[in-house]
Amino acid sequence: MADEPRPTIKAHCPKCDGERTCDVHGATTTKWDWEDKYSGNSMNGGADHSLLQCRGCETVFYESKSWNSEEYTPYYDHMGEVQYEADFNIATYPKPETKTKPSWFEAMRKIDPQLHKILSQVYIANDNQAHILTAIGLRTALDRGTEVLGIDPAKTFDEKLTDLQDGGWIGQSERDVLGVVTDAGNAAAHRGWEPDGQEISPLISAMEAFLHRAFIVGNKALEIKGNIPAKPKRLPAPIA
Numbered sequence: 001m002a003d004e005p006r007p008t009i010k011a012h013c014p015k016c017d018g019e020r021t022c023d024v025h026g027a028t029t030t031k032w033d034w035e036d037k038y039s040g041n042s043m044n045g046g047a048d049h050s051l052l053q054c055r056g057c058e059t060v061f062y063e064s065k066s067w068n069s070e071e072y073t074p075y076y077d078h079m080g081e082v083q084y085e086a087d088f089n090i091a092t093y094p095k096p097e098t099k100t101k102p103s104w105f106e107a108m109r110k111i112d113p114q115l116h117k118i119l120s121q122v123y124i125a126n127d128n129q130a131h132i133l134t135a136i137g138l139r140t141a142l143d144r145g146t147e148v149l150g151i152d153p154a155k156t157f158d159e160k161l162t163d164l165q166d167g168g169w170i171g172q173s174e175r176d177v178l179g180v181v182t183d184a185g186n187a188a189a190h191r192g193w194e195p196d197g198q199e200i201s202p203l204i205s206a207m208e209a210f211l212h213r214a215f216i217v218g219n220k221a222l223e224i225k226g227n228i229p230a231k232p233k234r235l236p237a238p239i240a
């Protein structure tokens with residue numbers, strides 16, 4: 001039997017970080033069913049698994065395209081009947097090259113290990129498309145960042161942003177964007193808002209711009225830290 005041409009599909013090559021024509025070296029499908037016999041609730045789903053090779057850079061990678069009975073989008077077909085299309089969840093291994101951390105990122109470890117740790121986890125969450133956790137993490141990083149600068153942790157977020165602006169660490173436009181970081185973290189935590197990668201990206205950039213100016217440029221933070229009293233001003237003064 002003559003060799004048949006290898007099947008190809010379009011897939012997101014993790015190295016090219018874009019959609020490419022890929023050879024399909026192997027593929028299989030798995031399915032699952034879940035049923036609660038007491039409530040009668042049931043759910044099912046499945047995944048297509050493929051071993052692919054990019055025809056451009058020749059990288060070999062695995063792709064899974066999964067779906068389930070709870071996530072779908074209704075649409076009308078040409079007869080006007082409602083049809084359902086599954087919302088596919090596509091994952092590749094290895095993952096696409098991740099967003100690069102700024103060159104000064106490691107320097108943050110020296111300035112404040114806690115802030116460095118929070119930021120590390122923000123990048124991990126972002127790399128894994130955990131956008132809700134990324135938004136919450138950005139808010140936590142902003143909280144910690146203002147605290148390291150000596151701003152009273154008991155203040156509201158709005159007051160903290162005012163202090164940042166008054167202290168010259170941010171301008172009006174950065175204040176507006178960082179206000180979104182606050183709202184984004186709140187909305188994700190309390191109102192179930194789920195940002196996508198494109199919405200998260202500018203928030204991360206705004207946070208990086210703030211941190212860069214506050215902690216890296218001229219290392220202002222350390223100078224200021226030396227000038228402020230150890231206790232935040234809203235806390236009761238120590239009894240002498």
Ligand SMILES: [Zn+2]
Nearest residue numbers: 013016054057
């Ligand atoms: Zn490629």
